[in-house]
Amino acid sequence: MKVVFIGAGNLATRLAIEMSRKEFTILQIYSRxxxxxxxxxxxVQATATINLQDLDREADLYIFSLKDLALGDILxxxxxxxxxxxxxxxxxxxxxxxxxxxxxxVIYPFQTFSKQREVDFQVIPFFxxxxxxxxxxxxxxxxxxxxxxxxxxxxxxxxxxxLSGVFACNFVNHLYSISExxxxxxDIPFDIxxxxxxxxxxxxHRMPASQAQTGPAIRYDRNVIDKHxxxxxxxxxxxxxxxxSKSIHETNQ
Amino acid sequence: MKVVFIGAGNLATRLAIEMSRKEFTILQIYSRxxxxxxxxxxxVQATATINLQDLDREADLYIFSLKDLALGDILxxxxxxxxxxxxxxxxxxxxxxxxxxxxxxVIYPFQTFSKQREVDFQVIPFFxxxxxxxxxxxxxxxxxxxxxxxxxxxxxxxxxxxLSGVFACNFVNHLYSISExxxxxxDIPFDIxxxxxxxxxxxxHRMPASQAQTGPAIRYDRNVIDKHxxxxxxxxxxxxxxxxSKSIHETNQ
Numbered sequence: 001m002k003v004v005f006i007g008a009g010n011l012a013t014r015l016a017i018e019m020s021r022k023e024f025t026i027l028q029i030y031s032r033x034x035x036x037x038x039x040x041x042x043x044v045q046a047t048a049t050i051n052l053q054d055l056d057r058e059a060d061l062y063i064f065s066l067k068d069l070a071l072g073d074i075l076x077x078x079x080x081x082x083x084x085x086x087x088x089x090x091x092x093x094x095x096x097x098x099x100x101x102x103x104x105x106v107i108y109p110f111q112t113f114s115k116q117r118e119v120d121f122q123v124i125p126f127f128x129x130x131x132x133x134x135x136x137x138x139x140x141x142x143x144x145x146x147x148x149x150x151x152x153x154x155x156x157x158x159x160x161x162x163l164s165g166v167f168a169c170n171f172v173n174h175l176y177s178i179s180e181x182x183x184x185x186x187d188i189p190f191d192i193x194x195x196x197x198x199x200x201x202x203x204x205h206r207m208p209a210s211q212a213q214t215g216p217a218i219r220y221d222r223n224v225i226d227k228h229x230x231x232x233x234x235x236x237x238x239x240x241x242x243x244x245s246k247s248i249h250e251t252n253q
Numbered sequence: 254m255k256v257v258f259i260g261a262g263n264l265a266t267r268l269a270i271e272m273s274r275k276e277f278t279i280l281q282i283y284s285r286x287x288x289x290x291x292x293x294x295x296x297v298q299a300t301a302t303i304n305l306q307d308l309d310r311e312a313d314l315y316i317f318s319l320k321d322l323a324l325g326d327i328l329x330x331x332x333x334x335x336x337x338x339x340x341x342x343x344x345x346x347x348x349x350x351x352x353x354x355x356x357x358x359v360i361y362p363f364q365t366f367s368k369q370r371e372v373d374f375q376v377i378p379f380f381x382x383x384x385x386x387x388x389x390x391x392x393x394x395x396x397x398x399x400x401x402x403x404x405x406x407x408x409x410x411x412x413x414x415x416l417s418g419v420f421a422c423n424f425v426n427h428l429y430s431i432s433e434x435x436x437x438x439x440d441i442p443f444d445i446x447x448x449x450x451x452x453x454x455x456x457x458h459r460m461p462a463s464q465a466q467t468g469p470a471i472r473y474d475r476n477v478i479d480k481h482x483x484x485x486x487x488x489x490x491x492x493x494x495x496x497x498s499k500s501i502h503e504t505n506q
Contacts, residue, residue, distance in 0.1 A: 067474055091480050112468075113467065114465060119452060149445075157441060162481075166481060167431045167494075170466070171501075172425050172450070172453050173466050174466065174497055174500060176465075177463055180417075185413075186413045188410060192402075193414075193417055195378065196365060196422045197457060201454035203367070204450060206370070207370070209427070209430030212365075214367065214422070215365075215422065221322065222322075227412070228415075231412065241424075243493055243496060244424045244493065250489070
């Protein structure tokens with residue numbers, strides 16, 4: 001199966017590399033940024049282009065993996081092709097393809113991707129959607145070559161999955177970052193907090209989050225909370241601390 | 254070595270159970286709540302009491318594991334004993350024992366504990382502090398029987414360790430809880446988010462949080478951010494989303 005990637009960001013990079021290791025041939029990488037297109041193309045032995053009119057028209061699958069705002073523009077500039085068009089965005093409905101292309105769909109691998117980091121695709125849930133049964137079946141076959149967990153999912157529900165991931169991953173990572181900075185400022189190595197991070201993640205496999213909750217906010221230990229607010233110098237951090245503590249307290253009353 | 258616990262909460266429960274499996278004899282559990290004292294006492298084959306005046310005076314070690322606000326009161330009501338007194342609180346300085354007892358210290362196991370959940374003590378960092386060298390050495394020996402990672406740490410630095418843990422664990426767990434609720438409201442099973450949670454935690458072992466950051470806030474994809482704010486019905490969740498997105502954006506500019 002011949003594949004063209006439109007976009008060369010984190011997700012496109014990891015997905016293209018993974019597909020190139022399986023039964024897929026990556027023909028071409030398009031990116032507005034020439035260096036990004038070239039870098040990924042080299043990794044998967046494809047050609048690179050920065051011009052949509054130069055896209056290979058003979059691919060079976062075109063994967064659009066772009067910033068949400070860019071997708072509409074790019075789709076309207078696309079030359080006609082026969083192959084299936086899919087995007088990989090959690091929050092964009094299937095209807096973005098309406099009146100532009102038939103045989104279209106969505107492949108949404110629910111994971112955090114960084115260009116340099118290998119991930120185990122087998123465990124990643126892939127949420128798929130298509131405009132007709134034939135395309136749906138094709139996407140099911142394609143994704144099943146990459147992961148054991150492929151599920152049909154509507155655009156309506158997929159956006160809530162994306163939202164839940166922002167809390168469970170993007171915001172969580174930012175809290176790790178705040179934790180890291182607090183320790184760094186006091187010359188304490190960050191790795192002392194890793195067993196705590198691991199146990200917090202492991203715990204949630206075994207019990208509901210409400211039951212796993214510990215710490216001063218759930219005890220509503222105002223004494224500790226006030227001390228911590230004093231230790232946090234800067235205003236945004238104080239506001240985050242206060243808001244999350246209040247939310248923990250209110251949720252668990 | 255004979256040990257008395259004052260307090261029977263999450264930390265006391267797991268620590269007492271772990272110590273009872275090693276070379277320690279747990280003599281007695283004190284708690285203001287009789288059922289808590291009895292429950293833990295039964296698990297570690299100790300006696301239970303709700304009266305401080307009934308405390309066994311012959312123990313080598315008294316471990317105070319209480320809500321921060323309760324500790325001062327309890328210490329002032331303690332009968333005199335010979336053994337070492339330690340507390341287990343991240344944010345309370347060693348000086349809480351001043352003029353009350355000599356041979357005192359702090360044992361701070363940096364982990365999240367729930368009564369029902371086993372944890373691997375060997376990997377937990379124990380931060381210790383004492384009022385004299387002899388006690389310090391005793392605490393070093395005691396904690397080394399439980400963990401491979403025992404570090405001396407001042408009260409001043411320990412409070413920042415505690416603060417970093419609130420972000421990396423307590424607040425993280427609350428974000429898991431929000432994620433769980435979003436999925437539950439849309440009849441999507443929570444376990445689809447577990448691979449993402451695991452990868453987010455694993456990633457932080459290998460790269461700085463700033464480098465691991467992904468998602469709409471770091472791209473400052475206003476389109477997605479605004480959609481997500483609309484999906485979040487309730488005000489506290491909107492405020493949390495907005496504040497964390499802004500903080501991610503500002504930190505990573």
